[in-house]
Amino acid sequence: MKIAMVGSGYVGLVSGACFADFGHEVVCIDKDESKIDRLRQGIMPIYEPGLDALVDSNVKAGRLSFTTDLAQGIAGAQAIFIAVGTPSRRGDGHADLSFVYAVAHEVGEALSNDAVIVTKSTVPVGTGDEVERILENSGTPYRYAVVSNPEFLREGAAIGDFKRPDRIVIGAEAEFGREVMQEVYRPLFLNRAPLLFTSRRSAEMIKYASNAFLAVKITFINEMADLCEKVGGDVQDVARGIGLDNRIGPKFLHAGPGYGGSCFPKDTLALLKTSEDYDSPVRIVEAVVKANDSRKRAMGRKVIDALGGAEQARGKRVAMLGLTFKPNTDDMRDSPAIAIAQALADGGVSVVAYDPEGMEAAAPLMPEVVMATDPYAAITGADAVVIVTEWDEFRALDLKRLKTIANSNVIVDLRNIYDPQDMRAAGFAYVSVGRP
Numbered sequence: 001m002k003i004a005m006v007g008s009g010y011v012g013l014v015s016g017a018c019f020a021d022f023g024h025e026v027v028c029i030d031k032d033e034s035k036i037d038r039l040r041q042g043i044m045p046i047y048e049p050g051l052d053a054l055v056d057s058n059v060k061a062g063r064l065s066f067t068t069d070l071a072q073g074i075a076g077a078q079a080i081f082i083a084v085g086t087p088s089r090r091g092d093g094h095a096d097l098s099f100v101y102a103v104a105h106e107v108g109e110a111l112s113n114d115a116v117i118v119t120k121s122t123v124p125v126g127t128g129d130e131v132e133r134i135l136e137n138s139g140t141p142y143r144y145a146v147v148s149n150p151e152f153l154r155e156g157a158a159i160g161d162f163k164r165p166d167r168i169v170i171g172a173e174a175e176f177g178r179e180v181m182q183e184v185y186r187p188l189f190l191n192r193a194p195l196l197f198t199s200r201r202s203a204e205m206i207k208y209a210s211n212a213f214l215a216v217k218i219t220f221i222n223e224m225a226d227l228c229e230k231v232g233g234d235v236q237d238v239a240r241g242i243g244l245d246n247r248i249g250p251k252f253l254h255a256g257p258g259y260g261g262s263c264f265p266k267d268t269l270a271l272l273k274t275s276e277d278y279d280s281p282v283r284i285v286e287a288v289v290k291a292n293d294s295r296k297r298a299m300g301r302k303v304i305d306a307l308g309g310a311e312q313a314r315g316k317r318v319a320m321l322g323l324t325f326k327p328n329t330d331d332m333r334d335s336p337a338i339a340i341a342q343a344l345a346d347g348g349v350s351v352v353a354y355d356p357e358g359m360e361a362a363a364p365l366m367p368e369v370v371m372a373t374d375p376y377a378a379i380t381g382a383d384a385v386v387i388v389t390e391w392d393e394f395r396a397l398d399l400k401r402l403k404t405i406a407n408s409n410v411i412v413d414l415r416n417i418y419d420p421q422d423m424r425a426a427g428f429a430y431v432s433v434g435r436p
């Protein structure tokens, strides 16, 4: 079957390459000529483990191609995915749907066969209805159905998530839509991945409700970590103790500097906007958004405390290890590192940072930070080492070397990747999150 993927960003590219790997013929479409040129040369616009090899093998097999020409790209496709960006609109936090609607218009004009139009971008409830209206107004003579098929990919693990999903959600009103989507996902369906058919609005809700629930879970354990610090508990034991209850589950209970990334911050805000529009408050998510925002800055203050308080900290220098919002990505969107660096700069603390993949994206976002070529260059002469992102290479730092090149023995581990007892035994003044 032929599939067209409109938008070759993170979601479009990963999904397109995986669909091609299932044996479908996939055309990835994007307006950005230089992006398409580079993709044709095998250069990925994003860092995602395994993606370049997956793209390469499917291009060579003749199943995956790239174009800037939408009409040509969608010709003959039975499923046309819309996977363009839905950034938070500046000012009001609403998801900006102008790219989605622009694609719907173009598809309506260019359609040359019957097709299912699938929204893959994260879109507020009711967007599918609007896409359908746009297609209706285009007067296309072909049969079409508008389907919602949200993605649940985690950056850094996206290919695995795509190929071994917990579930596939398909919101379709028409039988034609359900039939085509069943065909699209047949390889996974045969693998018994649960395919959940719902109404279109329910599918749109599921995406926001999932992300908001995960944000709640993270924020809950982060606040438990703060409380553990006060009462002398260990948040990792607490997480394990509650997570063994099947009703709670062990995942997404890792305390840290607060969630970031391209989804949770944006999607929680968009959900709140929808709740406002419909006058149906989601107070728990309101609280989560506030708590997470203030947590990022609070982590900067935690570092300042570890340096001996505001007065002592002024004029000191910190080595920041990890900048991206999580490991195995080069994505800096809403990364806690940005707010932490800002809080440190406000406190007169300078920062030298190192990140395996994120420094290029980070530099313009944190102009006051000096980027180092490796972790040890960042640590040399630093008055404290702060671990912000749990990249594997920071899990096995040469601690002896660290001690000789740093200016002090202070380590602030915001991801709890070291053992407090070991670190104290090794002579460090070690501070972590929610642990004694």
Ligand code: UDX
Binding pocket: 151, 152, 153, 154, 155, 156, 211, 214, 218, 251, 252, 253, 254, 255, 256, 257, 258, 259, 260, 261, 262, 263, 264, 325, 326
């Ligand atoms: C998320 C969802 O997991 C995915 O299903 C959705 O499609 C997009 O949003 P992603 O943003 O790539 O994926 O990253 P994820 O691994 O979920 O982590 C998000 C943030 O939460 C990161 O900043 C991470 O460090 C933080 N996090 C996650 C925690 O602090 N603790 C945890 O236990 C889990």
